[in-house]
Amino acid sequence: MMDRTDKSYNIERDTAEFPVDPNGNMLWHMAQEGDDLNRPREIQFSVIFQTQELALKFGRSLLANNQKLSFCPYLANPEYPWEITAYPEMQASYTNIISYQLLLETEARKFDGIYDGWYCLPQGNNLN
Numbered sequence: 001m002m003d004r005t006d007k008s009y010n011i012e013r014d015t016a017e018f019p020v021d022p023n024g025n026m027l028w029h030m031a032q033e034g035d036d037l038n039r040p041r042e043i044q045f046s047v048i049f050q051t052q053e054l055a056l057k058f059g060r061s062l063l064a065n066n067q068k069l070s071f072c073p074y075l076a077n078p079e080y081p082w083e084i085t086a087y088p089e090m091q092a093s094y095t096n097i098i099s100y101q102l103l104l105e106t107e108a109r110k111f112d113g114i115y116d117g118w119y120c121l122p123q124g125n126n127l128n
Helices: 022-032 052-064 094-109
Strands: 041-049 069-073 082-086 116-119
Touching: 022 094, 041 052, 041 094, 052 069, 052 082, 052 094, 094 116
Parallel strands: none
Antiparallel strands: 041 082, 041 116, 069 082
16 A cells, blocks of 8 residues: 555546546556556456346457457346446556447447446555
8 A cells, every 4th residue: 555645646637648537547546556557457347237147248259359358147227237347458558448438329329239347456666
């Protein structure tokens, strides 16, 4: 964990690098916790679907583009009970996150899917 007396913890937020929106906020929080956002890592992007058939069709489109993915039931939303999660490896930058999110949203619309967010494990000298 980062020492909160460390001067790097109190740096001013660059809103070009960390816009004030959910993605920018998450990345800013990660950076403040000492995550080295420049280190490539697997990021999990989830999309949910109303039917198993639609989820599998979406999954096939990702597999056709050599994407690593998982498929499972999604209990948090009874109206969209199927989840496909893609696992691209990339740096955790705002541009990378938004670009991949938009790609998934565009493809998911063809199958009535809803983008459900992203997650990644922290990377850094003091984190793993």
